[in-house]
């Protein structure tokens with residue numbers, strides 16, 4: 001039987017194209033799994049949180065080593081807060097609880113020494129993200 005070069009040639013081309021498509025899919029999946037987008041997103045949120053924390057005057061009561069402030073010590077220092085299991089003596093240390101506490105400390109524990117500073121929910125979430133980077 002004589003060879004049929006053209007169909008064979010076509011099949012080869014198709015095979016090559018398919019393996020490139022396969023490779024592209026694999027590269028895409030690996031890139032999505034690493035997701036550098038997500039990390040820059042969180043880092044940007046934490047950075048916004050750091051700025052907000054300074055603007056709201058949290059440092060007038062809370063010390064954080066690398067940040068300027070009177071280090072007055074009315075509230076507990078916030079260095080290493082990501083390592084604490086419980087915050088404000090009663091809440092499991094999750095990002096949601098941190099944000100809730102920062103936005104509404106008087107609602108959570110009426111009469112405690114930390115005042116409501118008027119932090120918006122968005123800012124509270126950013127500050128919580130920043131605090132969770134302090135370990």
Ligand code: HEC
Pocket residue numbers: 053056057058059060061062074075076078081084086087088089098101102109112113114115117119127131
């Ligand atoms: C007037 C002083 C004061 C200001 C201003 C203040 N806090 Fe507090 N904060 C406290 C005190 C006191 C506590 C301890 C409350 C308790 O445990 O009952 C506390 C507790 C906390 C805790 C829990 C810490 C832990 O380890 O238990 C976090 C987090 C926190 N503050 C964040 C903030 C942030 C963020 C701001 C600014 C938006 C802020 N605070 C502003 C006094 C203050």
